[in-house]
Amino acid sequence: xxxxxxxLGNEAIARGAYEAGVTVVSSYPGTPSxxxxxxxxxxxxxxYSEWAPNEKVALEVAIGAAMGGARSMxxxxxxxxxxxxxxxxxxxxxxxxxxxxxxxxxxPGMHSSQNEQDSRHYARAAKLPMxxxxxxxECKDFVKIAYEISEEFDTPVLIRLSTRISHSLSPVEPGERxxxxxxxxxxxxxxxxxxxxMARKRHLIIEDRLDNLxxxxxxxxxxxxFWGDRKIGVISSGIAYQYAREAFGNVSFLKLGMVYPLPEKxxxxxxxxxxxxxxxxxxxxxxxxxIKALGIEVIGKELLPVTGELNSRIIRERLLGEEAESEVIGxxxxxxxxxxxCPGCPHxxxxxxxxxxxxxxxxxxxxxxxGALPPVSAMDICVCMGASIGIAHGMEKxxxxxxSGKTVAVIGDxxxxxxxxxxxxxxxxxxxxxxxIILDNSxxxxxxxxxxxxxxxTIKGEVTKQVDLVKLGExxxxxxxxxxxxxxxxxxxxxxxxxxxxxxxxLIIAQRPCALLKKANYSGYAIIDKELCRNCKQCVSIACPxxxxxxxxxxxxxxxxNGCMLCAEKCPFDxxxxxxxxxx
Amino acid sequence: xxxxNIMIVGVGGQGTLLASRIIGNVAINSSxxxxxxxxxxxxxxxxxxxxxxxxxxxxxxxxxxxxEADIILAFEELEALxxxxxxxxxxxxxxxxxxxxxxxxxxxxxxxxxxxxxxxRVSTDNIxxxxxxxxxxxxxxxxxxNTVLIGILARLLDFPKEKWLASLENLIPERYxxxxxxxxxxxxxxxx
Ligand SMILES: Cc1ncc(C[n+]2csc(CCOP(=O)(O)OP(=O)(O)O)c2C)c(N)n1
Numbered sequence: 001x002x003x004x005x006x007x008l009g010n011e012a013i014a015r016g017a018y019e020a021g022v023t024v025v026s027s028y029p030g031t032p033s034x035x036x037x038x039x040x041x042x043x044x045x046x047x048y049s050e051w052a053p054n055e056k057v058a059l060e061v062a063i064g065a066a067m068g069g070a071r072s073m074x075x076x077x078x079x080x081x082x083x084x085x086x087x088x089x090x091x092x093x094x095x096x097x098x099x100x101x102x103x104x105x106x107x108p109g110m111h112s113s114q115n116e117q118d119s120r121h122y123a124r125a126a127k128l129p130m131x132x133x134x135x136x137x138e139c140k141d142f143v144k145i146a147y148e149i150s151e152e153f154d155t156p157v158l159i160r161l162s163t164r165i166s167h168s169l170s171p172v173e174p175g176e177r178x179x180x181x182x183x184x185x186x187x188x189x190x191x192x193x194x195x196x197x198m199a200r201k202r203h204l205i206i207e208d209r210l211d212n213l214x215x216x217x218x219x220x221x222x223x224x225x226f227w228g229d230r231k232i233g234v235i236s237s238g239i240a241y242q243y244a245r246e247a248f249g250n251v252s253f254l255k256l257g258m259v260y261p262l263p264e265k266x267x268x269x270x271x272x273x274x275x276x277x278x279x280x281x282x283x284x285x286x287x288x289x290x291i292k293a294l295g296i297e298v299i300g301k302e303l304l305p306v307t308g309e310l311n312s313r314i315i316r317e318r319l320l321g322e323e324a325e326s327e328v329i330g331x332x333x334x335x336x337x338x339x340x341x342c343p344g345c346p347h348x349x350x351x352x353x354x355x356x357x358x359x360x361x362x363x364x365x366x367x368x369x370x371g372a373l374p375p376v377s378a379m380d381i382c383v384c385m386g387a388s389i390g391i392a393h394g395m396e397k398x399x400x401x402x403x404s405g406k407t408v409a410v411i412g413d414x415x416x417x418x419x420x421x422x423x424x425x426x427x428x429x430x431x432x433x434x435x436x437i438i439l440d441n442s443x444x445x446x447x448x449x450x451x452x453x454x455x456x457x458t459i460k461g462e463v464t465k466q467v468d469l470v471k472l473g474e475x476x477x478x479x480x481x482x483x484x485x486x487x488x489x490x491x492x493x494x495x496x497x498x499x500x501x502x503x504x505x506x507l508i509i510a511q512r513p514c515a516l517l518k519k520a521n522y523s524g525y526a527i528i529d530k531e532l533c534r535n536c537k538q539c540v541s542i543a544c545p546x547x548x549x550x551x552x553x554x555x556x557x558x559x560x561x562n563g564c565m566l567c568a569e570k571c572p573f574d575x576x577x578x579x580x581x582x583x584x
Numbered sequence: 585x586x587x588x589n590i591m592i593v594g595v596g597g598q599g600t601l602l603a604s605r606i607i608g609n610v611a612i613n614s615s616x617x618x619x620x621x622x623x624x625x626x627x628x629x630x631x632x633x634x635x636x637x638x639x640x641x642x643x644x645x646x647x648x649x650x651x652e653a654d655i656i657l658a659f660e661e662l663e664a665l666x667x668x669x670x671x672x673x674x675x676x677x678x679x680x681x682x683x684x685x686x687x688x689x690x691x692x693x694x695x696x697x698x699x700x701x702x703x704x705r706v707s708t709d710n711i712x713x714x715x716x717x718x719x720x721x722x723x724x725x726x727x728x729x730n731t732v733l734i735g736i737l738a739r740l741l742d743f744p745k746e747k748w749l750a751s752l753e754n755l756i757p758e759r760y761x762x763x764x765x766x767x768x769x770x771x772x773x774x775x776x
Contacts, residue, residue: 004612004616004749005612006605006608006612006620022633030734135619142740163619163623164647165622166647167621168619168620168621168622169605169608169618169619169620169621169622170617170618170619170643171612171617171618171619239645239646242644242645242646243644243645245644245645246644246645311645311647311649312645312649313646313649313650325650325651327651328650328651328669329651329668329669329671329673329707330669330707331665331666331668331669332665332697332703334662334665334666334697335662335686335688335689335695335696336632336686336688337630337631337632337662337663337666337687337696338631338632338686338687339596339630340631342630343747363720368587369683374688374693375687375691375693382600408686441745494738509663509681540691540692543687543691545630545687545690547690548685548690549690549691549692551692559726
């Protein structure tokens with residue numbers, strides 16, 4: 001008997017790639033997809049892996065590898081596919097050579113995302129097959145099937161995950177890696193150069209391919225019927241299937257492992273056998289609308305929510321009429337515990353100054369977005385990765401120079417490389433005067449510490465060339481570039497004041513490593529000298545989780561404090577000193 | 585085969601994820617079907633974290649819903665109170681008597697509720713509470729809070745003790761193992 005291992009859905013995807021003989025993986029991190037590529041880099045040396053600067057580049061690298069004859073993969077979060085959408089739509093036309101798999105992880109309920117878009121729409125829009133596994137074993141199995149489909153039908157294939165699949169562990173039976181032979185590369189202009197003349201011909205082929213995929217879907221073991229009581233039939237897929245199965249018990253199920261294109265005949269046959277038909281799916285009525293278009297009556301989103309996650313309780317309450325919140329102990333309201341910037345976080349210092357200066361802060365996505373939460377509340381806007389810079393420029397063009405004199409854009413190092421640099425070029429090119437602050441903490445923090453082009457290391461921890469942000473700024477024509485340690489609060493304040501007031505674009509690089517990195521080099525902890533302390537609460541104002549305001553006195557929690565000493569910088573009475581550590 | 589739903593609640597950085605994997609491994613090595621669900625992402629930054637472990641002959645949904653947890657392992661008092669509605673009517677709670685103040689309390693905008701254990705006792709008598717941090721410290725590392733609590737849990741479940749020890753040996757780094765085995769033992773003998 002092969003021993004089963006508990007694996008995250010993400011680890012199982014990585015395992016599937018390994019077993020399928022994949023040799024190239026390029027991705028950009030994003031919760032809940034990150035562990036797929038991390039796991040490959042850590043465990044499977046047979047596979048070349050890399051962090052790309054963004055998802056568009058990652059997909060392009062994967063397309064290149066597939067065209068070059070290898071099996072390749074890219075993994076990203078749902079919003080990453082927006083960034084990669086351009087190559088996605090046209091790679092659908094060119095098709096592949098070696099198999100190409102795009103894994104996209106949705107985040108219903110927005111555990112750590114800025115929206116809850118439903119990636120299944122991309123499959124339909126780009127005319128690509130999409131598979132949706134319902135547990136870790138299926139994650140692994142579906143990856144292998146995806147490569148077979150990809151090569152049989154000459155198409156990129158999408159696999160859709162969601163947070164509860166990516167981040168749940170369930171048993172997986174590991175298998176052997178196949179010895180995949182690189183396919184021959186042949187120049188084929190009509191297929192691989194998408195100009196109008198060639199693309200028109202390819203579009204016809206893509207429509208045929210979709211018909212063939214529909215026929216495949218009718219027969220494929222990806223779509224399964226489990227007969228139970230035929231009074232009720234349920235059509236579902238992915239994690240929603242698990243919730244439905246738990247809620248409904250022994251009724252009949254059509255479980256779709258392939259959510260695009262749909263097996264129309266199989267659906268009709270199933271519908272004909274059951275009395276009442278439900279469609280249970282998270283987020284959009286993607287299956288429901290297509291099934292209704294077949295003229296089949298189903299119950300779905302008129303009773304189920306289109307927002308947030310599903311669970312079996314919601315299904316029991318909305319579809320089976322179970323009483324709400326039965327058998328539940330009531331609880332009182334307790335203070336929330338949202339995530340906070342860590343003790344020693346360099347962003348804390350920058351936001352402290354921004355708040356003091358009462359600037360309009362156009363923010364971006366990363367740990368620093370926590371600067372929008374109370375008590376700091378020093379961020380006005382945050383839309384998507386890289387957007388801070390363009391938005392600041394747009395506000396200047398709309399509201400004029402006076403407004404931009406009180407505005408800054410703040411963006412992390414990874415986010416700047418991902419898609420901030422193009423916005424900055426726009427400012428310079430179109431004579432803007434905005435001030436951009438790069439919060440350079442030497443790491444992609446938010447998603448759990450990935451290297452990026454500014455850190456000087458690859459995904460494998462190998463030393464590589466490091467983007468020089470100052471030279472980069474100079475090269476695009478910025479003449480005012482300042483590098484500051486944000487813990488030098490006075491200096492940072494002075495630099496920001498100066499830069500927002502000048503009539504040209506400026507770049508401030510607030511440089512200090514993430515507190516969780518070894519090179520942050522913090523040690524010991526801070527204590528307050530009760531004799532010297534006047535309880536002015538200046539240290540409390542930096543909102544550090546290690547500083548406790550007890551009303552009549554202030555205490556520092558030595559278990560949380562890492563001796564960063566930002567509070568001491570703030571103290572007007574020199575009442576905070578360091579204990580232990582290297583520079584006692 | 586009894587169906588068991590266990591929830592682990594705590595604060596990011598307390599080692600709840602490792603705890604759930606240790607438990608999950610015991611179950612899978614005892615021929616149970618198992619699903620563990622965790623929410624990553626914000627976990628490092630001191631937020632409220634929860635993971636669930638479901639074991640049965642066959643598990644479908646990986647998540648435990650309100651009123652369904654047979655056991656809640658609470659690493660922190662406020663979190664115990666926050667997730668109390670997930671406890672099944674006959675469920676049990678194992679509570680670490682530790683208080684970690686959330687940001688709103690630190691900055692004086694909210695109060696940490698008083699008498700958390702008494703409040704929970706109003707709803708259920710089935711509580712085991714322990715100062716696991718002190719126990720862990722005595723065993724040699726404050727990082728062993730999770731194994732102290734797992735020791736208590738092990739006593740409540742039917743798996744043989746060797747399976748627990750094997751799972752600990754598998755998942756805990758060598759240099760912390762000794763202290764953690766001691767912590768587990770203390771937890772295991774905490775209730776008679
Ligand atoms: C298009 C897209 N891809 C990925 C993500 C996930 N994500 C959120 S923030 C972030 C990077 C943050 O790194 P950085 O800008 O260096 O800031 P830090 O968190 O280190 O402060 C990533 C990858 C996203 N939100 N959108």
